[in-house]
Amino acid sequence: MSWEEKRDFVAKNNLKQTSKSCDRRIVEEVNVKSGFSVRDEFAKDRDRIIFSRAFRRLEHKTQIYTHQKGDHYRTRLTHTLEVTQIARKIARNLNLNEALAEAIALGHDIGHTPFGHQGERTLDEIMIGKDTLSDRIYPSIDYGGFKHNFHSLKILDELEVKFKNIQGMNLTWQVMEGILKHTKTKRDGSTWQLKRFIQDENFLNNTMDVPYSVTLEGQIVNVSDEIAQRQHDIDDGLKDNALNINYSSIAIKIYKKVIEILKDCEKNKNIKYISEESIESLSTLKNHIKENLSLDKIHESIIALKDFDDMKSSVDILENIYNNKFDDEFGENKYIADYSEIFKINQLTRDVIDFFITDVTTNSMNNILIKGVKSKHLVNNRVYFKNKIIDFSTYGKELDDAIEEYIKVKILNSYNVNRFDGNSRYIIKQLFKAYYANPRQMPNHNLERLQNSIKKVCEELYSIQMFIDGKYVNIKDISFNNDKKSIIQEYTNLLKLKLNKINLIGYNKKVVDSNEILSKISKFNIENRQIEDLTEEERFLYAIREIRYYYLSTICTYIAGMTDNYAIDEFKKLYSGTGQ
Structure with missing residues (x-):
């Protein structure tokens, strides 16, 4: 079956969400002006989010690094725009509703706190009664906590002023549910309570038994968020001189995992868990890293690398040379401003994005063909999918996990990030104490x-x-x-x-x-x-x-x-x- 035939299958089986005015909490009149194009309901939601005050504030909210550290680090806003672009691409590839995916992506982090996830964790501990602010809050009561995806609903459904007689922005359930489900909605011990963040919990209540989005477009945003984080955390981490990492250090880690995956595919002739297109994209990533590593000064003595059987030992040698011999020379990113280094970094992040988009697209289309129609359900005139369909392949997930682990160890656990988190926690707690008093x-x-x-x-x-x-x-x-x-x-x-x-x-x-x-x-x-x-x-x-x-x-x-x-x-x- 050709790719166009696969896309036609999606269209013929009505797997994309369709736009209806009745999908809002309050049904609105359709305003049609002669001579002007009419936006569908999801396009309206997209525009409402973009023009909201909360969306503009994302410009000065931390992703990992504060914008005060430099103009070129991601903020919560630039992260949101990158997630949106990736989500649109995957939705277009799969012939799903691009406007819906875009609206969800634009609003997915709109409820985030200042100072990134540390601000979120601090408020959550207060709202579950874990942090009593030195016994100022007594007695300690669990009020369900705080989570940015739930708070996004509160902003969109209650706090933002858009219409004279309607509280909130009155978005469609598909957009609201996708924003809520872009990250986890349950945790051990206690749970974030939907009723605390939305006017009418029945508006989404029928979807809460499913841990991921019940729309394919919402599932797209969930995985697009992961893809965006992997590539820009690499990019931002390489800009941070204090981390003592450069292109070679992270490229070798990725290279080892790529070789391991390709070797397994070659050995077992097993493309059940990864598509031919993904293997080709992975090979491109491997070849570009190999070429760029061989250009580095630290690798001049071992340019002749062999694939598969000898590759693991060769990469281990490279890693030992980098770690033991050249830390002093290259540990502080002294050539980060060099255009050849910038080019290699950009190529690495571009290849990582291309692989993940290809992997998610082909794996998800395979899932759609196998179980997409069977997974489709009609609940109260809403189209639900009760299976996880949009996702990485098994091997794609392995590479994603490997990069995430590296980021956690080298970046999120770094001196600067921990100092920033500690300072952020202190500021949030002191603000809460002042307003509480x-x-x-x-x-x-x-x-x-x-x-x-x-x-x-x-x-x-x-x-x-x-x-x-x-x-x-x-x-x-x-x-x-x-x-x-x-x-x-x-x-x-x-x-x-x-x-x-x-x-x-x-x-x-x-x-x-x-x-x-x-x-x-x-x-x-x-x-x-x-x-x-x-x-x-x-x-x-x-x-x-x-x-x-x-x-x-x-x-x-x-x-x-x-x-x-x-x-x-x-x-x-x-x-x-x-x-x-």
């Missing part, structure tokens, strides 16, 4: 969002009251901007669950015993029970517990939205004594 240090719109959330808790769960200055006060009526300082102080103590410092009126209409209530709140768990089935006491306890959640969540959301620069500036203003 006094929420009025956050902008008014954050406080308004907090007050609206608390008002909702009071209306849906329990109307909570405090006795302040000789009168009963319903907390849903308290305003950070309009009430006096004494009321705000007691209100803030309630948000922190410092119940011994306030007169909180309980479900029995009496001032609560703070120790008793805190003990009950710490143990409280409604599991899968409905709110209407709770007793009055349980509704009261749940409401108090949720109030503290929204306090923490408001702070978490504010910090997560910051760029690296803004977070650093806020830290300086809060702790350097410079004030405004």
Whole structure:
């Protein structure tokens, strides 16, 4: 079967997602203007993401290296654009929906924190109760944690303002689900709760039993993210002089794995796990590395390399020579600015991308032909795929794992990256401490969002009251901007669950015993029970517990939205004594 016939198979069996207005949480009117081309629903989503404020902020959010280290290191924005380009290419190869793949890719990291994954980990530890900020947050309660892909949904479904009468950007379920599933959605011990990040969890709830995207386009973005990370982590790592690595050091590692794969394919004549096109692409990668290694000064004495039987020992010799003899001469990337070195680096990353795109394309098309139609299901008029179809081949995954391991050891575990992560963790924690101590240090719109959330808790769960200055006060009526300082102080103590410092009126209409209530709140768990089935006491306890959640969540959301620069500036203003 020719490649065009394979692509026709995809089209004839309707395996690509199709655009329908009813795929949104709120169905929108189609605005057709005579004489202008009409965008489909996925193209609309793509444009909404590109023009969002959160997307623009990605420019100054860390990928691995902060943008302050240099103009040529990847930021979260340039990473996103590279993932998008790779996803579009694979979607086009497979005759799937290119606009959908592009929209998912553009939004996949929109919920990322400042300072990369370290910022994410720090906020997650606070939101699961693991980090109590030196016992400031007491009692410790697991509120489901923080994860950037879940927070992306919160930005797109709630925080971004796009329409007058619709909260959030009202994206299609395919885009939202693909963004959520571009990375893991479950973990051991506890789980990130979808209901904390989206207005209507039923909008995606039917897809949550599947750990990967139920659309082929969403699966494309997942693997495109991996491909982009491998090539640009290599590229960025080679720019970092402090790592003491150069082209030869990483090329030898890749070369050894490539030779191992090709030797196995030649020995077993086994192309079941890798396509002929992938083998050809892998051979090109091998030949370019071999040619470029033979040009290096450190390899002049052993240019004549033999394939397969003698290759492993030859590469070992090369590696020993590099590690033992030439560390001092080449360890600090002294010729990184040399055009021949730049060319070799660019060729390496280009060949790596070309191989992975070829490997994923051919392996995925094979999966589509074998199990694509059988894997297709119709659930509530939605087309779902309940198998992992878009993926590396077995050998492609081996090479991906080998490169990832090298990156973790040589780059992610490096002195500079660890110092940056440690500094980032400190800044995030100090910001959280400051806002937790006094929420009025956050902008008014954050406080308004907090007050609206608390008002909702009071209306849906329990109307909570405090006795302040000789009168009963319903907390849903308290305003950070309009009430006096004494009321705000007691209100803030309630948000922190410092119940011994306030007169909180309980479900029995009496001032609560703070120790008793805190003990009950710490143990409280409604599991899968409905709110209407709770007793009055349980509704009261749940409401108090949720109030503290929204306090923490408001702070978490504010910090997560910051760029690296803004977070650093806020830290300086809060702790350097410079004030405004």
